[in-house]
Amino acid sequence: MxxxxxxxxxxxxxxxxSPAVAGDPLGGQxxxxxxxxxxxxxxxxxxxxxAAQAFDWIAGELGRAGLTVSSQNFxxxxxxxxxxxxxxxxxxxxxxxxxxxxxxxxxxxSLSAPIAAAGDASGRFVRVSLPFDRAAYLTQxxxxxxxxxxxxxxxxxxxxxxxxxxxxxxxxxxxxxxxWPVPVILVAARDKALLxxxxxxxxxxxxxxxxxxxxxxxxxxPGIAGFLAMARLASTRFAxxxxxxxxxxxxxxxHGGMAHFLRSQAPPPxxxxxxxxFGASLACHEWRRDGERWVAGNVVDTRQRVIARSQSMDDLxxxxxxxxxxxxxxxxKAAVGELRDVHAAGYPNFFGMAGLHGLFHTPAxxxxxxSPDSLEPIARAFAGALGEVAAWGK
Numbered sequence: 001m002x003x004x005x006x007x008x009x010x011x012x013x014x015x016x017x018s019p020a021v022a023g024d025p026l027g028g029q030x031x032x033x034x035x036x037x038x039x040x041x042x043x044x045x046x047x048x049x050x051a052a053q054a055f056d057w058i059a060g061e062l063g064r065a066g067l068t069v070s071s072q073n074f075x076x077x078x079x080x081x082x083x084x085x086x087x088x089x090x091x092x093x094x095x096x097x098x099x100x101x102x103x104x105x106x107x108x109x110s111l112s113a114p115i116a117a118a119g120d121a122s123g124r125f126v127r128v129s130l131p132f133d134r135a136a137y138l139t140q141x142x143x144x145x146x147x148x149x150x151x152x153x154x155x156x157x158x159x160x161x162x163x164x165x166x167x168x169x170x171x172x173x174x175x176x177x178x179x180w181p182v183p184v185i186l187v188a189a190r191d192k193a194l195l196x197x198x199x200x201x202x203x204x205x206x207x208x209x210x211x212x213x214x215x216x217x218x219x220x221x222p223g224i225a226g227f228l229a230m231a232r233l234a235s236t237r238f239a240x241x242x243x244x245x246x247x248x249x250x251x252x253x254x255h256g257g258m259a260h261f262l263r264s265q266a267p268p269p270x271x272x273x274x275x276x277x278f279g280a281s282l283a284c285h286e287w288r289r290d291g292e293r294w295v296a297g298n299v300v301d302t303r304q305r306v307i308a309r310s311q312s313m314d315d316l317x318x319x320x321x322x323x324x325x326x327x328x329x330x331x332x333k334a335a336v337g338e339l340r341d342v343h344a345a346g347y348p349n350f351f352g353m354a355g356l357h358g359l360f361h362t363p364a365x366x367x368x369x370x371s372p373d374s375l376e377p378i379a380r381a382f383a384g385a386l387g388e389v390a391a392w393g394k
Contacts, residue, residue, distance in 0.1 A: 025232035026379045028372025031225040034061075035375070038224045039367035058228070058247055065231040067245065072265055080107065083210040087158075087187060089198045094191045095363075097168060098209055099159060101179040107213050109183065111155055112206040115199040121154035125205060127195060132163045134304060134356060136337075138171040146184065156183040156207065158195060165287065165294070166190030167362035183209065226379045227278045233383060238390040241273055248338065258338045262345045269346045274313065274389045276382060277339050277352025281305065283374035284357035294359060296369045302326050305355035308334035310343075313351045320385040324378060326353065351385065353378065 023030065037057065041050040055071075062069045085096045116124040126149045130142060149157045157180075163169035168188045185207055187195060198205055227245065234243050244267060248258045266272075286301040287294050305326035309317040314330050329336065335343035337354050359365040 025229040026376060026383055028374075028376035031229060031375040031379055032367075032370065032372040034225045034228050035370060036367045055247070058224070061228050062231050062245060065228075066235050067231055067243075072261055079213070081212050083212075085185070085209045085211075086207070087185070087191075088206045088208075089194060089203055092194060094188065094194065095168070096185050096187050096207065096209075097170075098211065099170060099180075099184040099186050100173045101177060102183050102209070102211070103179045103181065104213050106183045106209070108210045110206070110208045111183075112204050113155055114202050114204045115158070115195065116152065116154065117199060119152065121152040123155050125156055125158050125207075126152050126154035127158045127160070127199070129160045129162060129192075132161055132169065136172050136356070136361065138173050138177075142171065146180070150181050154182055156185055158187050158205075159184050160187050160189055160192055160195075162189050163362065165359055165362055165364065166289075167359065167364050170361050185209070224278075225375050226282065226382050229379050230276075230382065230386060237383060237387055241390040241392070242267075243390075258341050262341055266345070269348065272347055272349075273392050274349035274351065275339070275342045275347055276386060276389075277308070277337070277342070277350065277354070278382070279337050279352060279354030281355035281357050281360055282353045282378050283371075284355065284360075284369045285371070285374065287357070287359055287369065294364050298371075300325070300374050301355075301357045304357070305353065306334075306336060307351075307353055308336055308339060309351035310334060310349055312349050316385055316388055317351050320388070321381045324353075324381055326355070349389075 038054060041054045041057070059069050059071070080098070080100055080102060082097055085098065086093050087096045088094075111125075113124045116126055128145055128149045130145060133139075146157065146159070161169040161171075166189045168186050170186065195205075197203075227247065230238075230243070231245055246258075246261055246266075248261060282305070284301055285296040286299050287296055289295075302325040306329050307317060307321050307324060307326045308329040311331045317328075332343070334350075339350055339352060339354075342350050357369065359369065
């Protein structure tokens with residue numbers, strides 16, 4: 001029996017059917033065309049229209065690559081569909097959004113009230129500012145800071161996460177977390193001066209949020225650039241092993257798709273050669289502000305990029321990723337993102353890349369933050385490593 005290689009791709013917060021890529025699937029332009037196509041679907045949170053369109057496209061590309069494609073129907077207890085949000089004061093309006101999980105009775109709500117600077121805040125807003133800690137997940141320290149605000153009994157909390165971009169920044173949450181006792185509304189760091197002025201003058205702010213909850217949502221799983229490139233090479237470069245391509249949904253609200261796959265459809269550890277993980281932000285550039293817009297530079301932002309691997313794959317990864325800049329994580333600490341689920345499920349061999357960049361988890365992120373030249377060496381490193389792993393299956 002041939003052993004399998006698992007390849008996993010996480011859908012990032014970027015967001016048709018493109019023709020099959022001609023020529024070299026590892027060529028930079030072919031890779032970048034896939035990123036642009038993916039970006040074109042718009043935001044694709046779990047359960048959204050953009051996610052469904054992206055999943056259909058990826059499934060079609062895998063089929064065109066000659067792979068057998070199936071979808072996994074899975075249930076997550078809830079998802080909040082955010083539609084629009086605004087904050088207005090003294091004729092000035094800025095975009096805001098709730099931080100998951102907003103209380104269900106306030107899935108859509110409007111509130112006009114001043115900010116309470118101290119003490120009992122009944123019927124008013126309370127402000128909370130959190131430093132940006134370069135993390136992707138909501139922590140107990142964050143919750144403790146918000147609990148202090150809730151103790152003042154506000155009608156809602158205005159939360160600013162001091163992201164260096166000045167944009168709205170969101171943290172991932174899980175399915176088990178209870179909704180906040182009152183709405184927590186994210187306000188961009190660049191708009192703190194607006195809140196400061198309103199608070200000092202005692203002016204009321206008007207917040208309007210539109211959204212809805214849905215429960216027991218079903219979704220299918222799919223994948224991008226390097227992930228699809230490996231699929232297009234599967235029949236010629238990795239023929240010695242079975243490849244299982246897994247593109248999962250629900251990452252931002254509890255890793256639901258990955259958890260379901262590992263429980264119900266994944267080959268067992270004893271039948272698996274290795275897992276390869278294509279995380280978000282593999283080849284993203286540094287960003288700079290140009291007036292009212294963000295411009296991507298020509299240099300890859302490697303400050304928070306990691307090349308992760310189990311101890312068993314350290315030598316192999318060093319050989320193939322030696323020319324890729326990033327921080328090496330080896331062993332237990334390398335189980336980042338969905339690799340932590342893989343590690344916890346008992347798979348001994350895994351490797352992959354993940355990272356952060358200047359607009360990570362912000363609405364301003366887009367395909368212009370990468371380039372063909374940045375994508376190609378990473379795809380070739382993955383292809384080389386996977387070719388060696390596939391040879392283990394002979």
